[in-house]
Amino acid sequence: MSNPFGTVTPDAILEGTATDAYFERTRSTLEHAGKNPHVVAEVTADQFPTGDFQVLTGIEDVATLFEGRAVDVDALPDGQLFDGGPVMRIEGPYLEFAELETSLLGLLSQPSGFATAALEARLAAPDSLVLSFGARHVHPSISSVVERAALLAGLDGFSHVAAGEILDRDPGGTMPHALMFCFGEGNQADAWRAFDEAVPEETPRIALVDTFWDEVSESLLAAETLGDDLDGVRIDTTSSRRGDFRHIIREVRWELDARGHEDVDIFCSGGLGPDQLRDLRDVADGFGVGGHITDRDPIDFSLDIVEISEGSEDPSSGRTQSDGPSEPISKRGKLSGVKEVYRTSDGGHHVALADRDGPEDGEALLEPLVRDGEIVREFDLDEASDRCLADAEAVGFSDRE
Known part of the structure; x- marks a missing residue:
């Protein structure tokens, strides 16, 4: 028996079949209608800062998930703490990654919950x-x-x-x-x-x-x-x-x-x-x-399209590209427009529109992860751990206990 414990295989994750059925039906519908818009989507837990910092991890697995797909991905560094706003941004033709949403969120949500709980124990x-x-x-x-x-x-x-x-x-x-x-x-x-x-x-x-x-x-x-x-x-x-x-x-x-x-x-x-x-x-x-x-609950990440434009095929590459002006978009209760998140010198976490000025002493946190399907970041667990502990001190994570 090739899969005796009934687990979903790595191939299913990479191919996009480890997904919710409605994404497959979305693909069928869009292909039937001849639509494949160029979008910017963001992964968030909270829209605004709440004062409840959490640890982000799972970034390397997400990079593997998007490798070879015609998208650009920006993300917080592995081990960074966050409090509201996007932890990841994906830009490209929607059908390049539509079915990956379920796996993408799982690759971030559960390990980030584990890491946040482990950080509580470490600092205790x-x-x-x-x-x-x-x-x-x-x-x-x-x-x-x-x-x-x-x-x-x-x-x-x-x-x-x-x-x-x-x-x-x-x-x-x-x-x-x-x-x-x-x-x-x-x-x-x-x-x-x-x-x-x-x-x-x-x-x-x-x-x-x-x-x-x-x-x-x-x-x-x-x-x-x-x-x-x-x-x-x-x-x-x-x-x-x-x-x-x-x-x-x-x-x-x-x-x-x-x-x-x-x-x-x-x-x-x-x-x-x-x-x-x-x-x-x-x-x-x-x-x-x-x-x-x-026992820690997964962090409740969601992926939402925040900007959209018509897409058309580039004859030279055969890839779908943005065609026409982009428009901010969101569902009710979510914030439209492409955003950036910043860490300030006093440990604050700030969310702002990406085309506007951020805080005066703010450091932008989203960094390139994938460019046109190529992973452009290296990963080191020890460096991520050092980052996590240093950022926890900077934002006063242990003070919440």
Whole structure:
């Protein structure tokens, strides 16, 4: 069976069949009527700034989507924060990209939501190790999308093996409760000792210490078992049993220190979000965050035509080009006309018509992405991450919590 998990194939996305049916019917209707207008379309979430900044990502995938199509695309840089106005502009014959709208929005909406949630976690514990543990909450075919979004937002790593192969990063994580169950209660030391003997030397020795007994008892046993080889302990106590989680962590820290194990780190996981990270960041060394990232709703992007003109075929190239004056256009509730967005020195986000002057100290954010079907931008995840964190500081993203 060529597609055993029933996922939509890359070819379907690139060819435009991963679309809503009404776009196919739109094509049939326009071709029947002999119409293919030259348009400018914009991708937006909010028309005006609301003060609620979000992270944009998925740009590289969109560039791949438009490669080879007779359109020009401008977009914000990967990892840029935005607050109202367009994040992307597409110009060309409408039928060059009509069926791509569904995939285009999906390529931006879900990863941007993941990245925004991951940025919240990152800034909640800026000096702690924070890993993405959320791949188990999504379809495995998009696990690398989750993990890339987490890295872009500044998280220190992730746990998914196949995503690591795609992103050329080593996955993190050590042992599950299942390993402890396989050795049985009373044999925790055997489990940790076997783990130490089996895994590569570069793998951190992080013992899971909340399986059978209380967290203090298992932490002390792990320290006694592995001695100086123990790098840390992980507490993953389910929320229904943990009581005062902060007190538990402080108690573990106290008892480890009292026995000379000051170098053993404490890592926490299990249903943690920014509120918990802010509360625990001074007593724990690191965190695994899952559901907070993967449970985030996609950002509600839409694509709207904002300018239109008649199109005609260029005899020299066979491509459709603009023929006649362009007119601003929009549906009710949306803003007509081609727009630009700006970042000002005070971190403000401004929207203005592209043919008018922007703010005096404003930097225009939309940059060329595709020109006549050719990708004209290079992509680097580390640079995008640096951009995301710097822009978050510039706009005061963490101040909203």
